[in-house]
Amino acid sequence: MSKLAGKTVLIIEDEPNIIEAISFILSRDGSTVHTHSNGQTAIEAVAERAPDLIVLDVMLPGRSGYDILKDLRNAEATAQTPVLMLTARGQMKDREMALEYGANKFMTKPFSNADVLEAVRELATS
């Protein structure tokens, strides 16, 4: 059942416990998981790891997830990289903004592990 085998995922998130939880779920499904917790250096991290998929938090220290997403979409290398956005702010306009900036999926914390896994699988293999 290792559907994510061979896939590299980069988790950009600042809350250590949440990083640990998502890492646990995704690595169990076979992916290689990298994590990064600073917004300002997120773009460099993406360039360095060249992940197949990015899990991106909105409220990051240093830089907002939306700004990072915009930069990713504007760069040729990452324009097509699937992005799953996570946010603890569950308002309608957050979802709209995320999709407008080019997120492929949007999920509100707290999430169910199964949903996250399914979303990542879908994005990583499409």
Added chain:
Amino acid sequence: MSNSLNFLAVVSIGYIALLFFVAFMAERAALSGHARWLRSPLVYTLSLSVYCTAWTFYGAVGFAARSGLEYLTIYIGPTLIMVGWWWALRRMVRVARSQRITSVADLISSRFGKSNTLAVMITLMAVAGTTPYIALQLQSVTLSFGAFANADPSATPSELGDNNATAFWVAMALALFTVLFGTRNLDANERHHGVVMAIALEAVVKLFALLSVGIFVVWGLAGGVGEMVTRIEASEISTWQVVPSRWIGLIFLSAAAFLTLPRMFQVLVVEIEDERYLRFASWAFPLYLLLMSLFVVPIAVIGLERLPAGTNPDLFVLSLPLMNGQPSLAILSFLGGFSSATSMVIVASIALSTMVSNHIVMPIWLRLTGTGANVSGDVRHVVLLSRRFSILGVLLLGYVYYRISGGGAALAAIGLVSFAGVAQFLPALLGGLFWRGATRSGAIAGLSVGFIIWLWCLFLPSFGPDEVISTQVLANGPWGISLLRPQALFGIDGLDPVVHAVFWSIGLNTLAFIVTSLFSFPSPLERLQGAQIVDVFDHTSSGQRWRGGVAQSEDLMIMAQRILGANEAQGLFQRAAEAQGIEGFLPEPTPDFLNQLERELSGSVGAATAHAMVGQIVGGAAVSVDDLIAVADEAAQIMEYSSQLEAKSEELARTARKLSEVNEKLTQLSVQKDAFLSQISHELRTPMTSIRAFSEILRDEGGISGEEQSKMSAIIHSESVRLTRLLDDLLDLSVLENGQVNMNIETGSLVAVLDHAIAAAGRPEKLRILRKRERENIPLKTDLDRLSQVFINLIANAQKYCDAEVPELRIDVSKSRSNLQIDFVDNGKGIPRAAQALVFEKFSRLEGQKESGAGLGLAICREVIGRIGGTISYVPGQGGAAFRVTLPIALTRV
């Protein structure tokens, strides 16, 4: 009744009917607008003939028979006015137009500040002066009836004695005519087309009648001009000596009366359609008078010669044709006299009724009913009604006077008495028209003095000796004071009674008028009216003439009063006059003063307007004072209005500002609320995410090592604690912010509170806490638990965030006269400058911290310290993070 008297009555009635018809047609033509022919210089000139009453028609011959050529004075006076002074008349007309003047009383009272006292005085005097004159007209009609009766052998004595009835019915018929055509409507101009037309017709009739009689006398009786001249030379008339004082006195009197008689004012000034008519009348009316006087002497001479001794010379005009077998001519002559009488009575009663109604009846009625000055439809009815009753009253008064006086005195005497009475208006009238300095008090004083002297010296004695004034008083003066003898006032004896009375009454009247005017200060309204009336021609060519320095200052003063208000303007002018060393209110218009005035005015009307206004008055530019005052009036109104608007718009701006402030606050609150909810959501969801994720892993995934399991459980636990703490803090903050917190005041000491806080913050593992306990020994009386909570928070922050190698927290306590200060200073990096301002806000957290709280701790601290009565602040520049708690010294007084 005899045939001739019957016939005469029929003729009279027929003639009056003709007058009704003419007046009616004229009114109708005027209404339908085909009235151009109605109003012409000729009709105007003919209407002036109301001057020639029955006294002139019959009386002039009598006058000539008694006093020779002296009768001419009565014609010379008006001629002088018309020829030499018509421009003065034009001024009266112009003033009357611009001020909507309806009578001589109205003109004088308007000029002197619309004083009703003056109007009432003049009205009463006019009534007193005119009533005998109306009686005189009634008498002339009855006398002429009598002349026919005397000449008619069939007349019975009882019919001769029935004069009173004749007079009564004539009076009533004239009242009816005057009411019908004098008060048809309330024209703002007070013009009466029908009446004027009828008067013009009567003017023609009387001239024609007199000329006819004259021609009959000269060519029919005397036998030609040459013969006539020799007879005149032979008669006693040619031997009459000219008495200069009497001539001058009478010419003056008739000229004065021509201007001041109410009926003359009515036709001259009120009824005039166009002031250019005056130019025509200035030569045409003297011509009319000349024709009227042409045959007076021949008729008198032949009358004296031919008629039996004792025949009344006042009736020669009638008696000569009658006695010489010319009944038709006699009837014509009768109609001439009748015309003279009726035209005078009609116009005089219109003029008097206007005065009585406007100045006596209406003010009383308005006061009684409290209607105020609103002219509504109802009031118009009242005005018309009061006019009609006034007309009736005036005529009845004339009739009563006729009955009482018994018709005894010579006609000419009554005429002169009347003239002298109304001549008393002259000083006030002319002074008012030409002299700015004339005042109301002056007019009242002059009129009173003149009227009293007239009454005493002329009117009362005119009833004859022992009628009103006894022979005793006439000879020796009242109470034996000879200086007050009616016909020899102040011991001036030997003058003709009329000349004597005119001299003293007009002389003292004028003196009192001038002196009182000089010594009284006019009210602002008087000054204004005075300026408008005296300067009525100001915007014509004559403008500059009377603009000396003082007149200019007066203009400036009037204008300034309008703009600055009376008191301020007078004060300003008086100070300026004082500064110039001049007594009174009027400074010289020096450049300095003008500049000062301009500055003052510009404060009210703006610099440009003020400059223009002052410039126009000083420069005598082609703008009248009137115009300027209107401008000033407008400006004052506009200013008031605009200042109201300004106040309103200021108020609106204030309200708008308030609204936008409130709106901004609301928006801010709304933004804050959104941000707060978003923050809370984030703060709650974050630990819940971890809890849910790990609990799902523990539930769903197999093959997790025990070590991993306990690690995950620990995370779940710590995140649960974090959630709980967050909820506690939120609730605490909410309670504090809403002010629902109960303070639990206790007594203790600072050192104990700090000990407790340090202990409660948990064992200071790495953090060293530096204290000077001896300085902390300060008593406290406050909510010690809450204070302790703040200290715990500050210590915990230092534990969490101090990033020094060897973290230290120094607690310094200091006391001033008003405050107790407790500083918490650590040795870390401190808080960046940009974040210092926000550190006490909810959910404010510094970036890049290992340990993250919800960001509520310092917000709670601020609320708690605020409740206690102190402040908490971040102190920059202390090396590390430095917080200072300041408490009022009162809390240390246990």
